[in-house]
Amino acid sequence: MATLLDRRLVFVTGKGGVGKTVVAAALGLLAARAGRRAVVCELSGQQRLAGVLPGHGGGGPDLISIDAETARRDWLRRELRSGALAGILGRSRAFDLLTAAAPGLSELLTIGKVWDLVDGGEPGRAAYELAIVDGPSTGQALALLEAPHTYAGVARAGPVHSRSLLIEDFLVDRARTAVVAVALPEEMPVNETIQLAASLASLGASLELVALNGMLPRRYREEEAALMRGLEESLPGGERAAVRVALAGHERSRDQHREAKRLRAGVAARVATLPFLFEPELRMAELEVLADRLAEAAA
Amino acid sequence: MIERVLDGRTVCICAGSGGVGKTTTAAAIGLGMAARGRRVAVLTIDPARRLADALGLTELGNEARLVDAGAEGELWALTLDAKRTFDELVELHAPDAATRDAVLGNRIYQELSRAVAGSQEYMAMEKLYDLHHEGGFDLLVLDTPPTRSALDFLDAPADLTAFIDSRTFRVLTAPTRFGMRLFGRGGGLALSALERATGVRLLQDLSEFFTSFGTMSEGFRRRADAVDRLLAGDDTSFVLVTAPRRDAVEEAIFFRERLDEAGMPFGGVVANRVHAIPAEATAAGLAGPLGEELARRVEADLGDQRRLSERDRRTLAALRRLLSGRPMIQIPELDRDVHDLDGLRALEPHLFGGAA
Ligand SMILES: Nc1ncnc2c1ncn2[C@@H]1O[C@H](COP(=O)(O)OP(=O)(O)OP(=O)(O)O)[C@@H](O)[C@H]1O
Ligand SMILES: Nc1ncnc2c1ncn2[C@@H]1O[C@H](COP(=O)(O)OP(=O)(O)OP(=O)(O)O)[C@@H](O)[C@H]1O
Ligand SMILES: [Mg+2]
Ligand SMILES: [Mg+2]
Numbered sequence: 001m002a003t004l005l006d007r008r009l010v011f012v013t014g015k016g017g018v019g020k021t022v023v024a025a026a027l028g029l030l031a032a033r034a035g036r037r038a039v040v041c042e043l044s045g046q047q048r049l050a051g052v053l054p055g056h057g058g059g060g061p062d063l064i065s066i067d068a069e070t071a072r073r074d075w076l077r078r079e080l081r082s083g084a085l086a087g088i089l090g091r092s093r094a095f096d097l098l099t100a101a102a103p104g105l106s107e108l109l110t111i112g113k114v115w116d117l118v119d120g121g122e123p124g125r126a127a128y129e130l131a132i133v134d135g136p137s138t139g140q141a142l143a144l145l146e147a148p149h150t151y152a153g154v155a156r157a158g159p160v161h162s163r164s165l166l167i168e169d170f171l172v173d174r175a176r177t178a179v180v181a182v183a184l185p186e187e188m189p190v191n192e193t194i195q196l197a198a199s200l201a202s203l204g205a206s207l208e209l210v211a212l213n214g215m216l217p218r219r220y221r222e223e224e225a226a227l228m229r230g231l232e233e234s235l236p237g238g239e240r241a242a243v244r245v246a247l248a249g250h251e252r253s254r255d256q257h258r259e260a261k262r263l264r265a266g267v268a269a270r271v272a273t274l275p276f277l278f279e280p281e282l283r284m285a286e287l288e289v290l291a292d293r294l295a296e297a298a299a
Numbered sequence: 300m301i302e303r304v305l306d307g308r309t310v311c312i313c314a315g316s317g318g319v320g321k322t323t324t325a326a327a328i329g330l331g332m333a334a335r336g337r338r339v340a341v342l343t344i345d346p347a348r349r350l351a352d353a354l355g356l357t358e359l360g361n362e363a364r365l366v367d368a369g370a371e372g373e374l375w376a377l378t379l380d381a382k383r384t385f386d387e388l389v390e391l392h393a394p395d396a397a398t399r400d401a402v403l404g405n406r407i408y409q410e411l412s413r414a415v416a417g418s419q420e421y422m423a424m425e426k427l428y429d430l431h432h433e434g435g436f437d438l439l440v441l442d443t444p445p446t447r448s449a450l451d452f453l454d455a456p457a458d459l460t461a462f463i464d465s466r467t468f469r470v471l472t473a474p475t476r477f478g479m480r481l482f483g484r485g486g487g488l489a490l491s492a493l494e495r496a497t498g499v500r501l502l503q504d505l506s507e508f509f510t511s512f513g514t515m516s517e518g519f520r521r522r523a524d525a526v527d528r529l530l531a532g533d534d535t536s537f538v539l540v541t542a543p544r545r546d547a548v549e550e551a552i553f554f555r556e557r558l559d560e561a562g563m564p565f566g567g568v569v570a571n572r573v574h575a576i577p578a579e580a581t582a583a584g585l586a587g588p589l590g591e592e593l594a595r596r597v598e599a600d601l602g603d604q605r606r607l608s609e610r611d612r613r614t615l616a617a618l619r620r621l622l623s624g625r626p627m628i629q630i631p632e633l634d635r636d637v638h639d640l641d642g643l644r645a646l647e648p649h650l651f652g653g654a655a
Contacts (some may be wrong), residue, residue, distance in 0.1 A: 016445025017318020017542070048546065079496045089492040098497070098505075137317055137445045154410045158498015184318075187638040219596050228597075231588050239588075241580035245604055246597045248634045255635060278603040280610040281545060 004208065004298040005034050007178045008118040009170070010132045013141035013196070014182035015189045019213040019274070022282055023182045024134035025049050026290040028061035030298055031130050033291070038130040041066050041114055043144075049134070052283060061132070064117070071109040072099055074116065079159050107147035108164065115167045119176075138196050145171055145179075146203055171205060178208040183263060185212055185256035194266040207269040209297055212260055214276040216253045225250045272297035300652040301328055301538075303626050304567035308536040310431060310439045310529065311566070315540035316550035317445035320571035320630070323637045324540050325442035326354055326376075327646040332438050333370035334647070340375040340430060343442040344423040354640065363430075368640060375436070377426075384422040392518030402515070407508040424526045431529060464520075536566030541618065543573050543611035548618050555621050567625040569650070570615055572632040574607040 004010060004027070012024045024040055031038035038061040042049060047065045054060040076086040076095060089095050099105045118131045135141045148171060152164035171177050179200055183193040197207045220228070228243045235243060264271050274293050277286050305311055305328075313325040322343065329341035340363050341354075354366050354376050363375040386403060393399035402408055423441065430439055494502050529535060537558055541551040551568065558565050582601055585594035619627065630649040637643060 015318055017316065017547070046550075076492075076496050080492055085492045085495070089496060095493060095496060098493075139444060150410055154407055154504070155498055155501035156504070157500040159496070160498050160501050186636040188322075188636070189318075219600055220593075224593055227589065227593075235588065236584060238579040238581040239584050241577040242582045242585065242597055242601055245576050245580055246600050249600055249604070251634055278606050280606065 004178055004180075005031050005036060005130065007176055008123065008126075008130060009114065009177045010130065010180055011135050011141070011145070011177065012133060012180045012182060013135040013138055015184070015192045016137045018182045018184050018189055019211070020137075020182045021046075021048055021134045022287065022290065023180065023211045023213065023274075023294070024132050025053055026287050026294055027132050027180070027298065028053065029287060029291040030295055031132065032059060032061045036061075036130045037128050038062070038132060039064055039117060039128045041117070041131055041133045043067075043110065043134060043136055052287065054284065062128070066110055066113050068099070068106045068110060071106070071113040072096065074113055075109045078116070104143065104147045104150050107144045108151050108160075108167075111144050111147055111171070112163060112167055115170055119166075119170055121166055138192055142196075142199050142203070145200075145205060149203065172203070174206060174208075177205070179205055180209045180211060181207055181269070182211045182213055184214050185259040185263070187259060190259045190263045190266070193263060197267045197269065207267060210263065210267060210269050210271045211274055211294065211297075212263060212271055213274045215260070215273045216249060216256060216276050218253050218257075220246065220250050270297055300626065300628050301331070301569075301650045304538055304569075304628070305438070305536055306566065308534055308564075308566070309437065310427065310441070310535040312441045312443065312530075312535065312537050313540055313569075314443045314537060314554055316542075316547050316554075319540050319542040319547055320569070320637075321445070321540045322442045323643070323646065324538070324569050324571065324630075324650070325440045327637075327643045327650055328538075329374050329376070329438075329440045330366075330368055330370065330640065330643050331647045331651050332440075333368060333372040333374035336372040337437040338373045338375075338435070339438045339440065340377065340436045341440045341442065342376075342423065342426060342430070343378045344444055354643075366640075372437075379423055379426055384426055388422075388425060388519075388522075389515070392515040392522070394515070398515070405508050407504055424530070425522070428522070428526045428529055431534070531562045531564070533564075535564055537563055538566050538569055540569045540571055543570055543614045543618075545614055545617075548614050551618065552621050565625060568618065568622065568627040569630065570618065570627060571630045573615070573629050574604065574611050574632050576601065576604045576608050 010027060012020050012027070014020050021042070021044070024042075028038055028040035040049060040053070040061050040063050042063070042065045045065065045067050049063055053063060056062045072095060073086070073090065076089055077083065080086045080089070099109065114131055114133055116126075118126050118128050120126055135144065148164040148168040150164075151160055152168055155161035155164065181193050181196055183189045193210060200207050225247060228247055232240055232243050232247070260271070260273065272294055274290050277289065279286055311325075311328060313321045313328070315321050325341055325343070329339045332339045363377040366374040366376050368374045389402050390399055393402065423443075427439060427441055430436060497505075539551050539554055541547045555565060580601055582594055582598040585597055589597065615627075615629070628650060630646055633642070633645055635642065637646065
């Protein structure tokens with residue numbers, strides 16, 4: 001089994017707000033540390049990483065933001081092999097309107113753009129060895145991963161058909177593509193991750209790794225919690241409030257461990273836990289911490 | 300509180316960035332309004348069926364289902380099956396049975412209407428309009444998916460109309476010679492470029508598909524306009540849900556701007572999962588009863604929680620600036636995550652007022 005960083009594509013997804021962008025960035029750092037020519041692709045249009053990662057010059061991965069617009073333009077340039085023709089078609093907006101109207105077509109172009117970066121049918125000449133995709137949330141991610149299969153069927157011949165087939169092969173090939181799910185140790189995100197694993201399997205793809213993010217520190221043993229519970233009522237107001245905060249955190253952490261267990265039982269993929277970091281904002285130093293924690297799972 | 304946000308409107312759309320609590324909020328609003336005697340339907344576009352999770356339901360379909368919530372009113376829930384909604388629309392707009400069967404049987408239609416991606420938002424708007432139009436509910440609450448493009452549904456009706464009105468559509472649905480002329484000067488070139496970019500065969504297939512669709516385009520267009528009017532009208536209120544974190548608040552601000560641009564009514568903000576520790580909390584006198592080492596850990600715990608509280612306080616101050624008079628409701632980070640009816644009930648006093 002190839003390690004995560006030996007693939008050409010690592011596709012990160014998960015429920016909204018669970019830490020997909022942060023995990024993609026941490027994986028990007030790992031890849032750069034390992035000497036890969038790596039690029040982190042933001043698909044969300046938010047371009048949040050540019051201000052956080054050091055970029056290629058600073059020993060980080062390259063960054064690229066792919067939106068439907070650029071994906072469309074690149075597809076045209078590639079298929080028409082002529083800037084002038086692409087320009088004419090671009091100006092007529094015919095292709096724009098078609099991609100806006102035909103469901104899944106713009107997803108196909110987007111995943112096609114990622115594929116271009118690392119393979120494009122000629123992996124030896126591709127710009128990067130590894131693309132780490134900061135993907136959209138679960139539902140949309142599945143639509144992206146499914147688009148090549150759909151269009152391989154919709155288009156019975158021609159460039160859309162042939163590229164779709166190549167991309168589909170690429171996506172279901174575990175030697176080249178890995179899907180990483182990010183989850184939080186809470187009931188709904190865990191359920192969604194288990195469902196994701198099943199949906200991926202039905203596409204012929206598989207879930208490699210779950211990054212279980214936001215694990216709270218486990219500060220107290222059960223008997224310590226019991227001690228605090230017993231004393232709680234007898235304490236003066238300020239101390240009572242403090243003990244309540246501590247006990248609430250303890251309960252939360254216990255719930256988290258229960259969910260982590262349920263996740264491990266529910267998916268075949270490896271599970272790597274990441275700590276909740278109390279910094280008001282995650283910057284390079286925090287990403288390094290998370291990268292260290294992911295290093296083992298990625299190896 | 301939330302009733303001020305809703306302002307008597309009958310359609311409530313919960314939008315916001317990923318994981319901030321849109322589904323939770325939508326369900327809690329629904330449950331709370333049902334408890335106040337209203338007949339409410341909560342809709343989600345979510346392929347991962349989060350709403351079902353949140354409501355403790357096992358099966359949801361395109362038909363609304365009554366949630367056994369023991370409410371005075373009624374709480375109904377549905378998740379959208381985009382393909383079914385699409386089919387229903389075709390049935391609605393097809394001028395005759397032959398057209399209907401031609402479209403439903405079309406190979407491309409079958410492939411594409413299953414590839415739910417982009418059509419989802421549009422279908423959600425359709426269903427929302429449908430339910431609104433039928434008028435069986437006092438309140439419709441829509442839960443939206445977690446993307447920046449969550450607001451794409453605002454454009455979905457207009458996008459469709461633009462396509463129907465476009466030359467591309469006419470070219471694709473007209474005999475080729477005529478179609479080429481529609482592209483205007485240099486049109487032949489553009490068409491052949493389009494053929495090269497997509498493949499002649501695919502273009503022909505799509506053309507066939509859109510031709511069978513063509514007779515229905517008027518119906519679709521009228522419908523899209525009606526949906527647009529509903530969203531921008533007096534019946535609708537957008538609730539922006541956000542977490543008290545900088546990135547989420549920045550997204551909320553972005554959403555607010557988009558709403559204004561699109562002329563859609565902004566109802567207010569729900570700031571969810573706000574950390575706040577009691578100001579009086581102190582570990583100063585804990586060394587005695589707990590022992591020094593344990594007391595130190597409680598102290599460290601308090602320090603972490605204070606940092607989160609301080610962060611949230613600051614972020615929310617920034618958020619207040621975008622309210623322009625609309626209300627902001629704060630929901631605290633609860634001790635447990637919210638995944639069933641009881642969890643939703645714990646949100647209620649914060650959403651509806653009367654919280655301690
Ligand atoms: N381990 C962690 N500890 C503390 N905060 C974290 C951690 N991981 C992520 N966060 C914070 O949680 C928020 C969401 O993270 P991130 O943006 O990576 O999620 P996402 O899944 O990409 O969200 P979206 O669905 O909106 O794209 C950010 O504010 C981030 O800084
Ligand atoms: N006030 C709260 N206190 C504690 N946990 C909460 C609270 N509100 C929501 N949660 C938890 O936060 C997580 C995200 O909530 P929810 O699924 O409603 O967000 P969402 O915005 O719909 O997410 P997505 O963008 O993925 O659709 C869930 O695990 C939920 O249980
Ligand atoms: Mg993200
Ligand atoms: Mg949701």
